[in-house]
Amino acid sequence: SDLPLILGIESSCDETGVALVRGCELLGDSVASSVDQHVRFGGVVPEVASRAHLEAMTPTVRRALDNAGVKLSDVDAIAVTAGPGLAGALLVGVSAAKAYSMALGKPLYGVNHLVGHVAVDQLEHGPLPKPSIALLVSGGHTSLLLVNDLATDVVSLGDTVDDAAGEAYDKVARLLELPYPGGPPIDQAAQRGNPKTIRFPRGKWGDGTYDFSFSGLKTAVARHVEDADRQGEPLVVADIAAAFQESVVDVLTRKAVDACVEHGVSTLVISGGVAANSALRALAAQRCQEAGIELRVPRPRLCTDNGAMIAALGAEVVAAGLPPSALDLATDTSLPV
Ligand code: KG4
Ligand code: ZN
Numbered sequence: 001s002d003l004p005l006i007l008g009i010e011s012s013c014d015e016t017g018v019a020l021v022r023g024c025e026l027l028g029d030s031v032a033s034s035v036d037q038h039v040r041f042g043g044v045v046p047e048v049a050s051r052a053h054l055e056a057m058t059p060t061v062r063r064a065l066d067n068a069g070v071k072l073s074d075v076d077a078i079a080v081t082a083g084p085g086l087a088g089a090l091l092v093g094v095s096a097a098k099a100y101s102m103a104l105g106k107p108l109y110g111v112n113h114l115v116g117h118v119a120v121d122q123l124e125h126g127p128l129p130k131p132s133i134a135l136l137v138s139g140g141h142t143s144l145l146l147v148n149d150l151a152t153d154v155v156s157l158g159d160t161v162d163d164a165a166g167e168a169y170d171k172v173a174r175l176l177e178l179p180y181p182g183g184p185p186i187d188q189a190a191q192r193g194n195p196k197t198i199r200f201p202r203g204k205w206g207d208g209t210y211d212f213s214f215s216g217l218k219t220a221v222a223r224h225v226e227d228a229d230r231q232g233e234p235l236v237v238a239d240i241a242a243a244f245q246e247s248v249v250d251v252l253t254r255k256a257v258d259a260c261v262e263h264g265v266s267t268l269v270i271s272g273g274v275a276a277n278s279a280l281r282a283l284a285a286q287r288c289q290e291a292g293i294e295l296r297v298p299r300p301r302l303c304t305d306n307g308a309m310i311a312a313l314g315a316e317v318v319a320a321g322l323p324p325s326a327l328d329l330a331t332d333t334s335l336p337v
Contacts, residue, residue: 003022003023003315003319004022004076004077004315004318005020005021005022005027005070005074005075005076005077006020006021006022006075006076006077006078006079006311006314006315006318007019007020007061007064007072007075007077007078007079007100007311007314008020008021008078008079008080008307008308008309008310008311008312008313008314009057009061009078009079009080009081009093009096009097009100009307009310010080010081010093010113010116010305010306010307010309010310011053011057011081011085011089011090011092011093011096012081012083012084012085012086012089012090012093012113012140012305013044013049013085013086013089013139013140013305014033014034014035014038014044014049014052014089014305015031015032015033015034015035015304015305015306016031016032016033016034016052016053016056016057016060016092016093017029017030017031017032017060017305017306017307017308017309017310018030018031018057018060018061018063018064018307019064019068019306019307019308019310019311020064020065020067020068020070020075020311021123021308021311021312021314021315022315023315023319024122024123024126024127024312024315025123026123026308026311026312027067027068027069027070028064028065028066028067028068028069028070029064029067029068029306029307029308029311030060030061030063030064030067030307031060031305031306031307032052032056032059032060034048034049034052034053034056035181037052038180039179039180042170042174042180043170043180044086044139046086046087046088046089047088049086049088049089050086050088050089050091050092053089053092053093054092057092057093057096058096060307061096061100064307072100072104073104075100075104075106076106076318077106077107077108077109077314077318077324078097078100078101078104078106078107078108078109078314079097079109079110079111079310079311079313079314079315079317080093080094080096080097080108080109080110080111080310080329081093081094081110081111081112081113081116081310082094082110082111082112082325082329082330082331082332082335083112083113083331083332083333083334083335084112084113084114084140084141084332084333084334084335085113085140085331085333086333087331087333090331090333091331094110094329094331098327098329101327102327107318107324108324108325108327108329109314109317109318109322109324109325110325110329111310111313111314111317112154112313112335112336112337113305113309113310113335114136114141114143114145114337115145115147115150115154115313115337116309116310116312116313117134117136117138117271117272117303117309118132118134118136118145118147118150118154118269118271119150119309119312119313119316120271120298120302120303120306120308120309120312120313121269121271121296121298121302122150122312122316123298123302123308123312124296124298124299124302125296125298128147128150128267128269128296129266129267129294130147130148130149131146131147131148131263131265132147132265132267132268132269132296133145133146133147133157133256133259133260133263133265133267133268133269134147134268134269134270134271135252135256135268135269135270135271136271136272137164137165137166137252137270137271137272137273137274137275137280138164138165138166138272138273138274138304138305139164139166139167139170139181139273139274140164140166140167141159141160141164141272142159142160142164142165142212142214142252143156143158143159143160143337144156144157144158144159144210144255144256144259145157145337146259146263146265147269149320150313150316151313151316151317151319151320151322152320152322154337155337156336156337157210157259158209158210158211158212158255158259159211159212160211160212160213160214161204161211161212161213162213162214162215163213163214163215163218164214165212165214165248165252165272165274166181166183166272166273166274167214168214168215168217168218168248169181169182169183169186169248169274170182170183171218172186172218172221172241172244173185173186175218175221175222175225176189176221176225176235176237176240176241178237178241181273183273183274183276183277184276186241186244186245187245187276187277187278187279189237189238189241189242190238190241190242190244190245190279191242191278192238192242193236193237193238193239193240193241193242193243194238194239194242195239195242195243195245195246196243197236197239197243198224198239198240198243199243200217200220200221200224200243200244200246200247201216201217201220201247202217202247202250202251203215203216203217203247203251204251205250205251205254210255210258210259212251212252212255214248217244217247217248221240221244224240225240245277245279246279248280249277249279249280249283249284250283252280252284253280253283253284253287254287256268256270256284257284257287257288257291257293260288260291260293261291265293266292266293266294267293267294267296268284268288268293268294268295268296269296269297269298270284270295270296270297271297271298271302271303272303272304273303273304273305275297275298275300275303276300276303276304281297284297
């Protein structure tokens with residue numbers, strides 16, 4: 001193929017991800033995670049993450065090249081996450097990308113992590129219809145995006161005003177004494193529970209915006225746990241998990257579908273670690289079908305942070321003919337879309 005070979009590098013949080021992409025084809029990738037080193041802290045420790053990126057970067061690039069069956073000298077351009085993310089973590093990826101760019105004499109493109117979460121879907125389902133709506137739900141973000149063009153025109157419709165969706169899962173898991181990261185154990189517990197036994201609040205429900213709020217929900221769960229403790233009642237973890245999860249996925253899917261309807265968009269992409277959630281997938285599928293919307297959810301490995309999302313977006317940026325970043329490309333912890 002004569003499409004350029006893109007090397008993508010991701011290091012915004014706790015995953016060191018590297019991938020090789022041509023157009024919409026993922027040739028090979030590798031991800032090293034420092035999640036095990038954060039478990040005892042119940043959340044990502046930035047300094048620990050940065051150090052882990054530094055140690056993992058070169059071997060991860062090597063593994064990705066091996067998986068793709070290509071050589072470093074075959075690479076035509078390097079794409080790297082410039083933000084948003086953790087400052088020290090981003091710096092490791094951007095520094096590595098600059099070094100590869102300089103050593104190979106190939107252009108460097110700093111790209112947006114959030115848009116990468118959307119672009120990655122093209123590796124699984126092919127070119128994204130324009131426009132599309134994207135719901136990004138992970139430990140670090142909860143964003144609703146109007147994607148007119150991946151490379152040049154993405155509009156933020158709403159965001160969380162407090163905790164990210166995955167962060168809410170992680171905090172509630174802690175309250176319920178479930179392990180970190182909290183999403184998978186809550187997802188599993190909820191499947192054995194009855195969501196109708198407790199009614200938790202729906203943050204920013206029907207407020208006329210596409211923003212989200214999960215801290216009130218978390219507080220409501222905390223209060224429920226305290227009350228049960230005080231009254232010496234056993235905690236019905238499965239029911240609490242189910243009721244909490246129903247509140248989260250109800251608001252997420254309702255606002256995402258509303259955004260599609262308001263903007264006349266017939267494709268919804270859901271990505272980010274929380275997209276692995278079984279209840280979110282089921283309710284989104286049901287509501288999208290009712291509204292005549294095509295739902296795209298990349299496979300879990302592509303939903304969580306990885307290098308493929310950055311390489312996929314890099315391919316779009318190169319194809320759009322955008323100018324490369326300068327070698328003094330700066331990281332931006334709160335880079336807008
Ligand atoms: O995308 P990701 O791997 O990393 C970033 O935060 O960027 O997302 C991790 C988040 C964690 O908060 C985790 O609890 C959540 O995704 N998560 C889930 C599920 N699997 C992972 N949340 C709900 N249900 C799941 N099945
Ligand atoms: Zn992410």
